[in-house]
Amino acid sequence: GQQLNQSPQSMFIQEGEDVSMNCTSSSIFNTWLWYKQDPGEGPVLLIALYKAGELTSNGRLTAQFGITRKDSFLNISASIPSDVGIYFCAGAPSGNTPLVFGKGTRLSVIA
């Protein structure tokens, strides 16, 4: 089946630093989504991208839908302790096909 390669697997950063993570695929996706999961909770949608080249922000978060439609990245600026969690990318290959999820990036912020 289709797979998403999400990297890095984990990150340890200082508070105030910027963060970047990405997802790549060998096939084209029509939709890219970024979720965050806090401990003991379900994933919460951060940003949804529907168009190649689209750049969308949500507060300190910015995500882009790659031009090739095979990748997406998420940036977090000026990280704070509450950014800690696991960030998942998800993609929809086409039409009504189910979402494919990456393995997640575990972010730790050192105050």
Add this chain to the structure above:
Amino acid sequence: ETGVTQTPRHLVMGMTNKKSLKCEQHLGHNAMYWYKQSAKKPLELMFVYSLEERVENNSVPSRFSPECPNSSHLFLHLHTLQPEDSALYLCASSQDLTPRQEPQHFGDGTRLSIL
């Protein structure tokens, strides 16, 4: 209030027990999903229901049996589970099957431990 409520939040059961997980969504969505989340693995889609009909079953063992009595409720019936079935089981819903219109909203999951 996430809009998607799962009960129980934690469940410990023996391999011979029968239990059920419940999911309820208050968003007026037509599609509901069960996922399994294990450590260091991507979310695994188990079942998809659209308008109360099962549209996807990803080769899930028969010891997991879903039920969708209406568009707001989804159950996962468990019977004779194995230790490797211990995981976080997440329910999600979306307006329909097309992520373009409304991405999936997740519940907080049921943490299942099999003894």
